[in-house]
Amino acid sequence: MNPSSLKYALTEEERRTFNETGYLIIEDALSAAQVADLTEQFDRIYDGKIEGGHDPKTALFYPNFIPDHDVFLDLVDYEKVLPKVWGLLGWNIYLYHAHMIATPPSGQAKNDATFGWHQDSGRVNMEIETHPRPRLSLKVAYFLSDVSEADRGNFWIVPGSHFMDTMPLPEDRQGQPEGAIPVRVKPGTAVFFDRRLWHAGTPNWSDMTRKVLFYGYGYRWIRTKDDMTVQHLWERSDPIRRQLLGAGVNCNGHYTPTDEDVPLRGWLKEHQPEMVLR
Template identity: 25%
Template sequence: MDMATALRDLGVSDDVLSSAEKEQLDRDGYLPLEGILSAEEVSGINKRLAELTAVEGDRAGLEVHQEKGTDRLADLVNKDARFEVCFSHPRVLGAMRHVLGEFKLSSLNSRAALPGEGHQGLHADFSHPVEPGAYEVCNSIWLLDDFTPENGATRVVPGSHRRGTMPGDEMANPADDHPDQILLTGKAGTVIVFNSHLWHGGTLNRTNTPRRALHAYFALRHLPQQLDQQAHIRVQTYNRLTPAQHFILAVTGTN
């Protein structure tokens, strides 16, 4: 199995993204893809996340990261077949190919900003700036609620993936507003792909309900994964997935 074969088997054609979509991803560093999940899929995912959060309790998210003021879950590859769409959807994988070329899933997690919480400083999901075009990581936010200005929608600074700097290099406090920032709002079921070198961060949830999302994070194939998929893959998960999906996860069998 190789990248081209895996993507072909998962339905990723050369025209899965339009030229305008590719140009927006290159220029702005983000691309909303509307209607990726149906209302029924969103509802089913939210129900399963609630079940997992209740079962895992104070251990929820420990496989990768816990964050005050949020409900987090990690290792979702192993926790329900309904999450497979996050590393298998042709449009999303086509965007990852456009940004990264040869890639693999790094982690699949959920994050729900709780009422009165969720604000983050602007940051990039990489330790240092890179040259434009030499990108190492790319993320996708799977909107499980409508993202609004009131409920903690992610903010980004368009084009900042091409600046060659980090937020702390230019801002006295990356938690402050940036004059060029915009909010990524949209309907539940939308997926927003964003170059992970783009400056971004969650905002404050000023509503009385959690703001829920999945994060399917991808990286170049030579990089360590945020969650070592090979070390965590379960027998039942491996057996239900296809060889192409195994390749995207960078797993070769079970321990």
């Protein structure tokens, strides 16, 4: 990790925004060249899935894409983003989940049916007995297509809803919850969101395909949410990237980590010591 990455450290304004609203938008996180390279590999995978039988009229949810190309691997510890992740979660973190989503045009007339509102993490939301529920993880969504206009399969959110354990929905299943808004961003934008934030995917009523990469970061004692077949990448990764890819000394190190388990902690002690308070 190059110390120059600290110029992208989480600011107090960004921390306040994320803590209060549950999300944070970073425009131009990716350069035009990065968007082009990522889109090329995204399209290669997407086209291959269609050739393999995936219905081109339905959304593609494809997890465990990190091993498919180094352009995806390089975002795991991306200098413009990772400092903000550790700024929010701390140093005992790794990439526990990653998936790409392609949302093609629905071919359907626009309607006002209630979207599929949810919080991430499934059973966690039923089995942890706290209020509000704990943050535990966050996702970074890299947008490769232009969703700056409405009806393009936009990601919808209810700002501030990460403190709510339930989300009141219209009884007739028409319309969206109070305060719901679409996230409208340009290609190259990174959107951070708390796993507890109530959000929903939506139909794509445009004539373009929405393309997004999701990187989920959580604490190292959380199990992976997909296969994450990245172990073969450890040998050619530097220590911090290995940590983010799930490497460690032993199982206990996920709960009581040594310096060898969490090289990010050692790096922060040297370069950003205020992040290592315990």
